[in-house]
Amino acid sequence: MEKPFPYQLYLVISEEACLGRNFLEVAEAAVQGGVDLVQLREKNDTPQAFLNKAFELKELLDRYEVPLIINDNLEIATQCKAAGIHVGNSDMPPTTIRKSWESCRLLGYSIEYLEQLYNEQTYTSDYLGISPVFSTSTKTDTVTTWGFDGVRKVRSITQKPLVAIGNMNASNARQVVEAGADCIAVVSAICAAPKPKNAAQLLRKEIQKGLKNRANLLNL
Template identity: 40%
Template structure:
């Protein structure tokens, strides 16, 4: 557990749901609520091509829903949307607004995550104030078209290079999640395996069970 100034937070990154943009608001809220009931511990709203108004609308309704379950909402890329809906945090990539600029405009309590693919990027993110890193792609994925598969051993090496939580992302499902065991990860970010599951609740419950054993380092909390 870490501290930022006088603010201390505990965040469970173990079952990190990342949404798919193709879902309309009604379906999005249904899937996310079912996933949370099944065990999703944190949710990122990712809307890569949506106009600001639609992104804001989805974020606003999702925030209201997740507040009922005390589950943090993370906004992908859009710091303005995160601030507008008072989300728990924002997640950015290597080509987005620099961390120093983000930290200058967001509350000290806001979680900031960064996508990384190697130890150098992870260590730079930690040094510049990131609360956690998303490391990937762990496996081949179709959810993010520009994601490059990590070389063998790079996921574990990256996770072990920092003291902040590291979350694996990219093509993770119930068939391959055991390959992530003992790699110093605080959680797994899931997209299609929950968003497209026949039962999002059952899928999330499966992932919750998979990460609850000794395979993940769940002591890594912010």
């Protein structure tokens, strides 16, 4: 039986994505608007700068009881006592992470092609990132652009919690959830929004519409 995954709106944040605004202020506004899971993704920082941001963000998120996920850096994830880590196909394998960090609560793994659904890394993970659902400028090294049909296909194969990422916004969140995603991950839809709290509120409403519609269809 899979672990419960109660999260619906997943923010992937970096200082760069916040377009000059304080990333902690953006994160707090997003959480106030309905974000319930936050990943810190700093590809260009020094290890120390990344760690400092992780400590600051975790202190903030702890006040709201929102878990912190660290992108692809096991050392920083363990040092700041994050809730979990998210890795891709070319990063440290989930099996290795699980052996090194037994107390990891949320181990995410991005799926870029269907064959990955049948490997040991997927079985070891707590949730799967469907990446990218739509093409995006923030991630250019991907194999597959899934689209709505791809999300439906993945949902038909696995019962793992699915987090949709890749050019996700309020105009497509409901449809992606209806297709089978459990949670929507966003970057610019919140980080670059004039009012991050309002953007999060709108996304949350669309996700909940999608979940309700999907439940209604399942009950027909």
